[in-house]
Amino acid sequence: MSHFRPRAVALIATVTAAALAVGGCSGGGDKDEDDTDRSKDLASQTLDWGDCPAPSEAEGEGTAPSPLPGGTKWKCADLKAPLDYAKPDGETIDLALIRAEAKAKDRRIGSLVFNFGGPGGSGITALPSFGADYDKLRERYDLVSFDPRGVGRSEPVECLDDKELDAYYAEDGTPDDPAEEKAYTAGLKTYADACEKESGPALPHVGTTNAARDMDLIRTVLGDEKLNYFGISYGTELGGVYAHLFPKKVGRAVFDAVVDPTETSEQSSLGQAKGFQLALDNFAKDCVARGEECTLPGGSVEEIEDWIAALLAKLDEKPVPGIGDRRLTQTQATNGIAQTLYSKEYWPLLEQGLDEADGGRGALLLALSDSMNGRGEKGSYSNIQAANAAINCADSKARYTLAQTKAKLPEFRAASRVFGDFLGWGMMGCSQWPVPGAWDTPDVTAPGAAPILVIGNTGDPATPYEGARAMADELGEGVGVELTYKGEGHGAYNSGDKCVQQTVNAYLLDGKVPASGKTCS
Numbered sequence: 001m002s003h004f005r006p007r008a009v010a011l012i013a014t015v016t017a018a019a020l021a022v023g024g025c026s027g028g029g030d031k032d033e034d035d036t037d038r039s040k041d042l043a044s045q046t047l048d049w050g051d052c053p054a055p056s057e058a059e060g061e062g063t064a065p066s067p068l069p070g071g072t073k074w075k076c077a078d079l080k081a082p083l084d085y086a087k088p089d090g091e092t093i094d095l096a097l098i099r100a101e102a103k104a105k106d107r108r109i110g111s112l113v114f115n116f117g118g119p120g121g122s123g124i125t126a127l128p129s130f131g132a133d134y135d136k137l138r139e140r141y142d143l144v145s146f147d148p149r150g151v152g153r154s155e156p157v158e159c160l161d162d163k164e165l166d167a168y169y170a171e172d173g174t175p176d177d178p179a180e181e182k183a184y185t186a187g188l189k190t191y192a193d194a195c196e197k198e199s200g201p202a203l204p205h206v207g208t209t210n211a212a213r214d215m216d217l218i219r220t221v222l223g224d225e226k227l228n229y230f231g232i233s234y235g236t237e238l239g240g241v242y243a244h245l246f247p248k249k250v251g252r253a254v255f256d257a258v259v260d261p262t263e264t265s266e267q268s269s270l271g272q273a274k275g276f277q278l279a280l281d282n283f284a285k286d287c288v289a290r291g292e293e294c295t296l297p298g299g300s301v302e303e304i305e306d307w308i309a310a311l312l313a314k315l316d317e318k319p320v321p322g323i324g325d326r327r328l329t330q331t332q333a334t335n336g337i338a339q340t341l342y343s344k345e346y347w348p349l350l351e352q353g354l355d356e357a358d359g360g361r362g363a364l365l366l367a368l369s370d371s372m373n374g375r376g377e378k379g380s381y382s383n384i385q386a387a388n389a390a391i392n393c394a395d396s397k398a399r400y401t402l403a404q405t406k407a408k409l410p411e412f413r414a415a416s417r418v419f420g421d422f423l424g425w426g427m428m429g430c431s432q433w434p435v436p437g438a439w440d441t442p443d444v445t446a447p448g449a450a451p452i453l454v455i456g457n458t459g460d461p462a463t464p465y466e467g468a469r470a471m472a473d474e475l476g477e478g479v480g481v482e483l484t485y486k487g488e489g490h491g492a493y494n495s496g497d498k499c500v501q502q503t504v505n506a507y508l509l510d511g512k513v514p515a516s517g518k519t520c521s
Contacts, residue, residue, distance in 0.1 A: 039088045042080055043220045052076035052098060055125050058156035058383040059147070061376035065128030068100055068135060074128055075099050079221055081149070081214050083205050093202075095214055096153035098124045100131065100143045110224040110251070112141035112508065113215060115148070117233030117257070119208070120387035122152035133494050134230075136501075140509050141228065148238075149214060150199075150206035150390050156383040157202060157390040159195040165381050166326065169373055172316070173331035174421040184425070185402060185432075192432040195386060203435045206387070207394035208442070212242040216249060226251030226450070228508070232491055233257045233463055239452070240444030240471060243479070247449035252508050256455045257491040260467030261444045261474050265398040266408065266427060270415055271464050273423045277416035279341040279461035280305065282488060283350060295355045308337075309417050311358055320362040323370075328362025334422050336368035341461045343489040393430035397437035400427045444471065449479045451513045453504065457495075459488035472516070481513055486521035 052074045055062045065074040078094040102108040114134075116126040123145030127134075134143060147154040160168055168187060175181040195203065215238070219227040228251040231239035236255035243250050263271060284301040287294035298304035312330050319327035328336075340350035353364040374382035400408075405428050412424030430437065446452075452475055456468025465484075472480025485492035485500050492500045499520030506512040 042082065042088070042092070042217060045080060045221055047077040047079060047097070047221060049075040049077045049099065052124070052128075055122070056153050056156075057380055058158075059122045059125050059152040060374060060382035060384075061378055061380060062125065065098075065125075065131075068131055068138075070103075072100050072103075072138075074131075075101075076124065079146075079218060081217055083202070085210060085213050093149060093155045095149060095218070096124050096147045097218065098127055098145050100127075100138060102142050103139050107140050108142070109140045109509075110142070110226070110228055111144045111219075111222045112137055112228045112230055113218065114143065114145040114230045115232065115235030115238050116145070117231075117235045118151070118384060118388055119148070119234045119238075119391040120151055120384040121234075122147050122382070122384070124152055130494065136505055137230075137508055142222075144218075144222065146214075146218060148206075148211045148387075148391075150202060151387040152383065155202060157195060157206060157386045158198040158383060159191060159386040159389070162380050164194070165373075165375070165385075166379075169332065169369070169375075170326070170329055171331070172329070173334075174316075174425055176316070181402060185428070188428060189432040191389070192434060195390060196434040199386075199390070200434070203390055203394065205394075206390045207438055208238055208241050208391065209245070209438070211238055211391075212245055215242055216246050219249065224251070225249075227253070229253040230508075231255050232493075234259060236454075236463075236471065237261065237442065237444075240446070240475065241442055243446035243449050243452065243475065244442075244444050247446040250446065250449040250452065252450065252511065253452045254455065254493075254504055254508065255452060255468075255471060256493050256504075257460055257463045258454055258456055258468040258471045259463050260470040261442050262470045263467075264440050265392075265396045266400075269423045269427055270412060271466070272462060273412050273415040273419050275461040275464040276338055276341055276419045276423075278464075279459065279488070280308075280337070280416075280418060282459060283341065283347050286347065287351065295351060305418065308354060311354065312418065315357070315362075320357060320360045322362040322366035326366065328357060328366045328369075331422070332369040333357060333362070333365045334419065335372050336365035338419065338461075339368040339372045341489075345489075389429065389433075393433040393437060394435055395438055395442075396430060397440050398427070399431050399433070399437070401431065402428070444474045446475050446479050449475070451481050451507075452479055453481050453483060453507050453514070455483045455485060455492045455500065455504075457485045457487050457489065457492045459486075460490055462490050481516045482518075483514060484517075484519040486519065492520075 052065050054064045067073045077097050080092045081095050082088045083091040083093050124147050127145035150157040171187050172180055175184045227249055229239050236258045284304040296304055297307050315333050316330035319329045322328040340346035357365050374384040409424045412420035454468050454472045456465045458465045472482040487495050503514050
């Protein structure tokens with residue numbers, strides 16, 4: 001899972017991770033007896049599993065999860081964790097968990113913990129949504145996920161209200177003149193101030209390192225000696241940080257749609273501009289190959305993309321009717337286009353949405369943008385974007401000024417004429433944030449850890465393919481095992497490719513580690 005939202009934080013799947021120094025460290029020095037006792041109490045807590053409720057407002061609109069095929073019900077519980085791991089005797093927070101128990105109790109390995117990315121995505125809603133796709137793994141694992149701190153039902157970060165968010169997302173995310181630049185920076189300040197007002201005390205403690213420490217507490221409370229883990233998109237970053245902190249506690253782990261831990265936030269945003277441009281190129285190639293069946297004008301990739309760029313320029317000058325009294329702006333159209341590039345299955349929606357927007361009907365692209373931003377049909381927003389901003393800005397040190405950002409725009413425009421400006425301006429997402437960031441890039445070195453299967457997709461727009469090799473290298477020799485999938489979209493396991501699924505299943509279920517460098521196509 002990954003989300004494209006440059007206004008808030010450059011891009012929702014940017015490579016960031018929290019340092020030990022921000023709310024997640026031991027504080028250096030010995031713990032007193034009370035601290036030790038409190039840590040033992042938290043590690044020995046008993047979870048009260050019960051029926052799962054419908055999603056909270058912060059998790060998004062919807063109903064309680066339906067049973068899995070065969071009738072197994074999802075169960076939910078809350079786990080207590082320290083707000084600040086440097087003060088284990090201090091305030092605690094509740095982390096929401098969800099679980100479906102393994103089918104074969106006599107062959108059960110343990111729990112398999114999922115994080116679907118973001119950061120800011122709710123595991124409580126994502127795991128049931130994708131549960132059938134992972135049902136094979138339930139043969140030997142309890143399937144488990146959670147809302148990370150600051151997300152969904154786990155002490156959610158709050159910023160603007162629904163009406164304010166409608167206005168915020170309609171603002172111009174690619175300013176063209178000094179007046180628009182002033183409005184853009186003012187919007188970032190308004191957003192950051194609202195987050196500080198509504199969630200200030202939590203903001204220093206929502207970073208990735210604390211989430212990794214939470215995962216180790218989850219492992220302990222679930223009774224697992226090792227953490228068996230499936231991380232997707234940002235979840236690979238979280239998994240890498242966990243492996244660095246707790247290498248001896250790594251069980252069988254899979255990283256799918258892998259972020260590059262060696263890239264700064266600027267490098268990551270530029271890489272994503274190239275990645276989304278590659279995905280758009282592939283969409284346009286498909287359109288050309290289909291000839292008259294494709295409704296978009298142009299007989300070549302360049303002509304189709306010229307037309308898309310011209311359409312976005314028209315929307316910048318004059319938004320078109322969207323949904324209700326809301327109009328489709330250039331920024332929302334770009335966001336909607338990006339949403340469709342996460343999966344080849346969405347390409348027909350992209351073609352239809354572009355064609356309709358050119359005819360003055362912006363409802364489809366606006367609905368796609370709403371989906372990316374966490375807006376439900378009834379007009380309420382989940383907190384995915386607020387949590388994303390809080391986590392990314394707690395993690396990343398980068399704070400780009402207006403002048404620095406403008407100086408980088410030519411490079412971004414060269415990388416992508418459609419997404420370059422959007423992602424370039426997004427670098428300012430943390431510029432007004434009230435909490436300092438932790439580091440430039442995370443440390444994911446994990447000497448002594450068990451093998452981690454790292455899967456890269458050659459057509460992935462949000463986490464470009466090169467990130468998988470970088471992650472495997474950083475994890476270290478004998479730890480990172482690289483698997484390549486020659487496909488389209490974000491991620492590999494859920495693509496349905498049998499080679500990928502069989503390789504992953506053989507590792508997680510039977511412990512069979514593939515040769516590093518294997519390719520599926």
